[in-house]
Amino acid sequence: MESILDIKNVSKIYKSGNHSLTVLNDINFSISKGETVAITGPSGSGKTTLLGLCAGLDRASSGSVVLSGVALDSLSEDERAAVRNQYVGFIFQNFQLLPTLTALENVMVPLELRGEKNSKAFALDLLAKVGLADRADHYPVQLSGGEQQRVSLARAFSNKPALLFADEPTGNLDAETSEKIIKLLFDLNKDAGTTLVIVTHDLDLAARTNRIIKIKGGQIIANETPQHA
Ligand SMILES: Nc1ncnc2c1ncn2[C@@H]1O[C@H](COP(=O)(O)OP(=O)(O)OP(=O)(O)O)[C@@H](O)[C@H]1O
Numbered sequence: 001m002e003s004i005l006d007i008k009n010v011s012k013i014y015k016s017g018n019h020s021l022t023v024l025n026d027i028n029f030s031i032s033k034g035e036t037v038a039i040t041g042p043s044g045s046g047k048t049t050l051l052g053l054c055a056g057l058d059r060a061s062s063g064s065v066v067l068s069g070v071a072l073d074s075l076s077e078d079e080r081a082a083v084r085n086q087y088v089g090f091i092f093q094n095f096q097l098l099p100t101l102t103a104l105e106n107v108m109v110p111l112e113l114r115g116e117k118n119s120k121a122f123a124l125d126l127l128a129k130v131g132l133a134d135r136a137d138h139y140p141v142q143l144s145g146g147e148q149q150r151v152s153l154a155r156a157f158s159n160k161p162a163l164l165f166a167d168e169p170t171g172n173l174d175a176e177t178s179e180k181i182i183k184l185l186f187d188l189n190k191d192a193g194t195t196l197v198i199v200t201h202d203l204d205l206a207a208r209t210n211r212i213i214k215i216k217g218g219q220i221i222a223n224e225t226p227q228h229a
C-alpha cells in the first residue's frame with residue numbers, strides 16, 4: 001500500500017531554562033492511503049503533540065515527517081501551511097474556531113483559501129450534515145462545547161482533505177451525536193478515501209479502525225490491528 005504519512009525517529013523536547021522535557025521519544029510509524037488509525041494513551045502521553053507534528057502544525061525536535069511525499073522538516077512555516085491547506089483537515093481538541101466569525105464563516109475559511117466558487121452553499125451543506133443548519137449565523141461564544149466541536153468538524157471536512165486528523169472528536173458529545181459524527185468520519189473514509197487518524201479515549205471507536213497505535217510516556221507501546229468482533 002502507498003503510504004501517506006511516514007514518521008521516522010521523531011522526538012519532541014520542550015526546553016525552558018535549564019529544564020528540558022521529552023514529550024515524544026523516537027516515534028516511528030507509517031500510515032497507508034485510505035487507512036483508519038486510532039491513537040490512544042493516557043492524558044499527557046503526547047497524543048496531541050504527535051498529531052500536531054504529523055499534520056505539520058508544529059516541528060519535531062529531531063526525526064522526519066513525510067506527508068504525502070513531502071518532507072515537512074525542511075519547509076518554512078508558510079510552506080507547511082500550504083501543504084496543510086492542500087492535504088490536511090484538523091479537528092482540534094479545543095476546537096480553535098475564530099471568535100469573530102460566525103459558524104458559517106468559520107467553515108468557509110478553508111474553502112475561500114482554496115478559491116472555491118460555491119463556498120457558501122457548500123459550507124451550509126456541511127453545517128447541515130453535522131446538524132447545525134439553524135446555527136449558521138451564530139458566533140462561537142453563542143454555541144455549546146459540542147456545537148463548537150461540530151463546527152470544527154464541518155470546517156475540517158470542507159477542504160476534502162486526503163488526510164484528516166481528529167483530536168478526541170467525540171470528547172464533548174452525547175452518545176447519539178457522537179455516533180452521528182463517527183458515521184460522518186467513516187463515511188468520508190469510505191466515499192472519498194480520506195485517511196483518518198483519530199485520537200480517542202473511546203475504545204469502541206478505536207475498535208472500529210484498521211489499526212490502534214498506543215502511546216505512553218511519549219513512546220509507542222503497541223501498534224496493532226484491533227480484533228473485530
Ligand atoms: N508547549 C509546551 N511546552 C511544554 N510542555 C508541553 C507543551 N505542550 C505540551 N506539553 C507537555 O507535553 C505532554 C504531552 O502533552 P499532550 O497535549 O500531547 O498530551 P495528550 O496525550 O494529548 O493528553 P490529553 O489526553 O490530556 O489531551 C504534557 O506533559 C504537556 O504538559
Ligand SMILES: [Mg+2]
Binds near residue numbers: 047048049093167
Ligand atoms: Mg490531547
